[in-house]
Amino acid sequence: MADRVETLLKDHPRVRVLREGFPDPEGRCVVYWMQRAQRGKDNAALNLAIALGNALKKPVVAVFGLTANYPGAQERHYHFLIDGLIDAAGDLADRGVRFVLRTGSPDRVVKEFASEVRPAIVIGDDNPIRVGREWRDSVARDLEIPFRCVDADVVVPSSLFPKEEYAARTIRPKIHRVLNDYLKPIPNIKANVQWPIDLAAPMGEALERYDLIKTLNVGGAGRVENYRGGTREAERRLKLFIEKRLPRYATDRNEPTPYMTSELSAHLHFGHIGPLTLALAAIASEAPRESVDVYLEELIVRRELAINYVWRNDRYDRLEGCPEWALGTLAEHRADHRPHLYSSDDLEFARTHDPLWNASQKEMVLTGRMHNYLRMYWAKKILEWTPDAATAFRIAVDLNDRYEMDGRDPNGYTGIAWAIGGKHDRPWPERPIFGTVRFMSYASTSKKFDSNAYIARVRSLEQKILFD
Numbered sequence: 001m002a003d004r005v006e007t008l009l010k011d012h013p014r015v016r017v018l019r020e021g022f023p024d025p026e027g028r029c030v031v032y033w034m035q036r037a038q039r040g041k042d043n044a045a046l047n048l049a050i051a052l053g054n055a056l057k058k059p060v061v062a063v064f065g066l067t068a069n070y071p072g073a074q075e076r077h078y079h080f081l082i083d084g085l086i087d088a089a090g091d092l093a094d095r096g097v098r099f100v101l102r103t104g105s106p107d108r109v110v111k112e113f114a115s116e117v118r119p120a121i122v123i124g125d126d127n128p129i130r131v132g133r134e135w136r137d138s139v140a141r142d143l144e145i146p147f148r149c150v151d152a153d154v155v156v157p158s159s160l161f162p163k164e165e166y167a168a169r170t171i172r173p174k175i176h177r178v179l180n181d182y183l184k185p186i187p188n189i190k191a192n193v194q195w196p197i198d199l200a201a202p203m204g205e206a207l208e209r210y211d212l213i214k215t216l217n218v219g220g221a222g223r224v225e226n227y228r229g230g231t232r233e234a235e236r237r238l239k240l241f242i243e244k245r246l247p248r249y250a251t252d253r254n255e256p257t258p259y260m261t262s263e264l265s266a267h268l269h270f271g272h273i274g275p276l277t278l279a280l281a282a283i284a285s286e287a288p289r290e291s292v293d294v295y296l297e298e299l300i301v302r303r304e305l306a307i308n309y310v311w312r313n314d315r316y317d318r319l320e321g322c323p324e325w326a327l328g329t330l331a332e333h334r335a336d337h338r339p340h341l342y343s344s345d346d347l348e349f350a351r352t353h354d355p356l357w358n359a360s361q362k363e364m365v366l367t368g369r370m371h372n373y374l375r376m377y378w379a380k381k382i383l384e385w386t387p388d389a390a391t392a393f394r395i396a397v398d399l400n401d402r403y404e405m406d407g408r409d410p411n412g413y414t415g416i417a418w419a420i421g422g423k424h425d426r427p428w429p430e431r432p433i434f435g436t437v438r439f440m441s442y443a444s445t446s447k448k449f450d451s452n453a454y455i456a457r458v459r460s461l462e463q464k465i466l467f468d
C-alpha cells in the first residue's frame with residue numbers, strides 16, 4: 001500500500017505540493033476540493049484523489065465551496081455554474097464519489113469540512129486567477145494534513161513554463177516539443193471504497209437551483225435563456241462542432257453569422273469540459289488537418305499562453321502588466337485629441353456612433369457572448385474613445401467580466417492586454433492615440449465578414465428578447 005501511495009505522490013509537473021507530507025493513516029477519507037475543474041469526468045485532479053483513496057482503502061468525497069462574492073460574477077454566471085454542478089454530482093456518483101456542496105468562501109468551507117471529516121490528504125485543482133490562489137494559500141497555511149493541487153485544466157502543465165513568455169512564437173515550440181507526452185486520454189477510474197454507513201455522512205446544501213440562487217442573493221446581469229452550462233451541454237456542443245464546424249474552421253472561423261467556432265469557452269472556463277477532451281476529439285475527427293491544426297493553436301497555444309501570463313505576471317488585470325514599449329507609446333499619445341469620447345455608461349448601454357461596436361456590445365449583454373474577431377475590435381475602440389489607456393483597460397475588464405459568460409478568465413485579461421496594451425504583439429506603424437499599438441479601423445473590420453448581416457442578427461435578437 002505505502003509503495004503505491006508513494007508512487008502516486010512522486011513529483012509530477014502537473015502537481016503542486018502546497019503542504020508536504022504522507023497521507024495520515026488515521027484519516028477517514030480523501031477529500032477532493034473541486035474548484036476550477038467543475039466536472040466528474042476526464043479530470044486529472046479527481047483521478048489522483050480516487051487513485052489515492054483506492055491505494056489507502058479509503059472513500060473519496062468531493063467538496064465544492066460556493067461563494068456569492070466571486071469578484072465580477074453575476075446571476076447569469078451562477079446559473080451556468082449550477083448547471084455544471086448538477087452534472088458533476090451525477091458523474092461523481094457514477095464513479096463512487098460522494099459530492100458535498102456548501103455555501104461560503106471556498107477556503108473556509110474546505111477548512112471546516114476537513115476538520116469535520118478528518119481526511120488523510122486533500123487534493124485540489126489549480127487555477128492561476130488571484131482569488132483562487134489566495135484561497136489555496138489560505139488552505140495550505142491552516143490545514144494540518146498534506147495538500148496537493150493538480151493543474152487539470154491545461155494540456156501541457158503550466159509548471160513547464162516557469163517564466164513569463166514573450167509571445168505565441170516563444171511558447172509554441174516549447175509546447176510542441178512535449179505535446180505528444182500529454183495528449184493522452186485520462187481513464188475515468190472508479191472509487192473502490194464507498195462512504196461507510198457507520199460514519200456520519202458529510203452534509204451540504206441540496207443542489208436545487210432556485211433555492212441556491214435565493215440563498216446566494218446574487219444579482220447583476222441576468223440569466224441567459226438557452227445558454228446552458230454543464231458537462232452534458234459541453235458534450236453536445238463538442239459533437240456539433242466536430243461534425244459541422246471544425247471542417248470549416250480554418251477558413252470560416254472569423255465569421256460571426258453564424259458562428260463557425262466551438263462556442264465552448266465558457267464551459268472551459270468553468271471546467272465543465274477539459275481542453276484535453278476537446279483536443280483529442282479534434283485530432284480523432286475526420287476534419288481537414290489544416291482546420292485541426294488551427295483549432296489546436298487556439299485551444300492549446302493561445303489559451304495556455306494566456307494562462308502563462310496570468311500565472312507569471314501579478315499585474316495581469318491592469319495596464320501595468322503590458323510591455324514597456326506599449327506603455328511608453330501610449331503615454332506619449334495620452335494627450336492626443338480624441339474625436340469621440342464616451343463614458344463607461346455610454347459604452348455599457350451601447351450609445352456610440354458605431355453600429356458595429358454597438359451590435360457587439362449588445363450581443364454580449366443579451367447573450368453572454370461575443371465573437372473573437374469582434375472582441376478585438378470592441379476593446380481597441382474602447383482605447384480610442386476613452387481618456388487614457390488605463391481607463392480603457394479598467395472599463396474593458398469590468399464589462400467583459402460582468403457580461404461575458406466566459407469572463408473572469410485568463411483569456412479575457414490577456415485578450416484585453418493584447419488589444420489595449422500590445423501584450424504578446426509587436427509595435428506597428430505609429431498613429432494618433434494608439435502610438436505603435438496595433439490599430440483596427442471600422443472600414444477594414446466591417447469588410448472582413450458580412451457586418452450588415454451581423455448587425456441585423458443582433459437587432460432581431462434584441463427585438464425578440466424585448467418583445468417575446
Ligand SMILES: Cc1cc2nc3c(=O)[nH]c(=O)nc-3n(C[C@H](O)[C@H](O)[C@H](O)COP(=O)(O)OP(=O)(O)OC[C@H]3O[C@@H](n4cnc5c(N)ncnc54)[C@H](O)[C@@H]3O)c2cc1C
Binds near residue numbers: 266300372375413419
Ligand atoms: C478583448 C478580448 C476579450 C476576450 N475575453 C475572453 C474571455 O473573457 N474569456 C475567454 O475565454 N476568451 C476571451 N477572449 C478570447 C477569445 O475571443 C475567446 O476565447 C473565443 O472567442 C471563444 O470562442 P470559442 O469557444 O468559440 O473559440 P474557438 O475558436 O472554438 O477556440 C477554441 C478555444 O481556444 C481558446 N481561444 C480561442 N481564441 C483565443 C484567444 N484569442 N486567446 C486565448 N484563447 C483563445 C478558447 O478557450 C476557445 O474556447 C477574448 C479576446 C479578446 C480579444
